[in-house]
Amino acid sequence: MCISILLPIFNEERYLVECLDSILAQTYPDWELLAVDDQSTDSTPQILQDYQQRDARIRSFRNPQKGVIPALRLALEHSTGALMTRMDADDIMAPAKLELMYKQLVAHGPGHLSTGLVEYFADAQLGQGYARYGEWINKVNREGRQWEEIYRDCPIPAPCWLVYKEDLLRAGAFEPDIKPEDYDLIFRFRRIGLKPLTVPEVLLYWRDHEDRTTRMNEAYDIQKYFRVKLPWFLELDHDPNRELVLWGAGPRGKTFATMLNEAKVKFRWVCDNPKKWGQQIYGVKMEAESKLREFGPMQIIISVASPIDQIAIKALLDELELKAGTDYFWFC
Template sequence: MSNPLISILTPFKNTQTYLPECLDSIIKQNYQQWELLIVDDHSSDNSYDLVRAYAEKDKRIKLFKNSGAGIIDALKLAFAKSTGHYITRMDSDDIMHTNKLSTMLNQLQIYGKQHVALGLVKYFSKDGIGNGYAKYESWLNTLTSSGLNYSEIYKECVIPSPCWMLHRSDFLACGGFTPNRYPEDYDLTFRLYKHNITCIPSTQELHYWRDYSTRASRTNDHYAENHFLELKVDYFLELNYNSSRPLTVWGAGHKGKKVAQLLKKKHIPFLWICDNPKKIGKHIYDELLFSFEHLKNLDHPQSIVTVANEASQKDIKSYFKTQQMTAMTDYFFFC
């Protein structure tokens, strides 16, 4: 199959300001054998009419209205209407590099099935990029460059939602967008990990990720921190938890407390480790907080680390190293 069809799945809602740049970047791809399944998720601006004008000029652009509500329903509809051998996603407010489709297609043709093609991403904004997003971009691109994305999957979403491509059969095997669970991009990433879909290393910048104040990931409750932690805990218990080993939770800040609540709700026993002298020896949610020294009493524990301070994280990693413990087997950083 020399020129296979690539299906691009794109939901949109009230992004008329950014849609022309997005659509133009797709039309200008140096690989032209694509179809765009683009779904209006009940826009109240002129987005639908804008896309319809593009679709009338280019029959590869197939426009639909979301019969449900929300990004997941829109993505499900887009995929149901797709026919491509390869599947990718695009956000309606972003921009593709000209070589994006050809580069990822080439990667998948070289490596074959059971692989996901990726690319480096770059944030951009008219107001400038904040330090948090700059750090996330650097961290994400470092993982992608080596193909070691899953090695830190419990920290943040390690595969950017609009910069991946899969064989259709692999996408289906992983469940596609069937689970109705947000954040949908992170959930899909965990399912790729679960099904042993290997990340192909990439050092090419392929996607320009727009940031602005009304972006869905900033404003929609589906992307609130509590959803991320629930997702992490659920997949940890399914994929990495060893019930024959003692489990420890490190840190009693906001994230540590939320993780503790989730574990208690699921009746998972754990020991709570804290370095705050005001909390050590006290109870939170009826759980006693122990000092770091208590770890010496545990036999080969697994650890969830919710400590966000970078200096403290380095100290914790050094400790694990002295104990000959390995990431993703013995310890898991949740932030």
């Protein structure tokens, strides 16, 4: 069964050869690579041409419309495989990546998604944020809590999933013009009910470097992630029969409060800062977090990022016997 690898590329001459070599080294041989050059100005087109001549499984295309989403659409349009995955041109596949995900996915059939563990690396020093994210995403995937943790951050690596083509199309593939496109797609996988499966091995070596798209492109800044999270929460998990509570009055909390007001969703707002208690902020009265003990049925959005504060928050939530992913949701 052929696996179609969708690979959008823009100016990746420094890393593209390593990426392509890792694909050629796969232990699973039945794959095709649809590589789309997103109007690169470096030697990317020549590298693709050279590899295409070396191996008939590689096909490259020039993207007539600039952007990663049109590039992914073009790759999908030319794909012939029954199974779909994507890859980033600055990352490296472990040799058994496709084989292990293929075996796992085919054993369970359509309606499932296969992923695996990742290992971040860097040419220089690995950023602490990426290191923490790598530890978090591996923990979530080992424990099978992808959908429970989906609002904290993207729980499935964009270059490390495998699905049936029919499921990708059912989820809307790359039709929405929404960025971060990888995060939005994972929400759509959840919406159609895909069940995540995890290969408990490192399948992807994820490169951090100074020119990484998520560092350089404003379409991937933290505010854009917020703009993806909240609408999906309101569609997938919000229970209008329960009070909605926003926990946290820092910059993140204020962003979510603004968005809830824009969506005309009523909410109560709690924080641990006595100076703010009783104040009207954005038209909502700020209350003490201890007041949660007096609230009725509720759902809580937690916008507090401090790991130390999150420990205290979790203790109170446990005391109230609230359940993650149903009664409360970590948004950072």
